[in-house]
Amino acid sequence: MPTCDYADCGAEGEKVSRLSPEGFLVATGEKAYSFREAYHRFHYCKEHHDELMKNVWNRVRSEDDKEDGHIAPTAI
Secondary structure (H helix, E strand, O other), rough: EEOOOOOOOOOEEEEEEEOOOHHHHHHHOOOOOOOHHEEEOOEEEOOOOOOOHHHHHHHOOOOOOOOOOOHHHHHH
């Protein structure tokens, strides 16, 4: 089984996600027509997957300015 994609984590990556360790969806090609073709898959241990999801939902719910070039995962 692959290891966790979170920095400096060597645990088993039991959870599969399309969110990067920074909490954003990551495109892998110029022309993408579906999630299967468009996004890289990441592996996370349970602890880091839970932390990532918490950070994503905090960002989505936050009223802060989101003009940083990254869309919220729920916009896809």
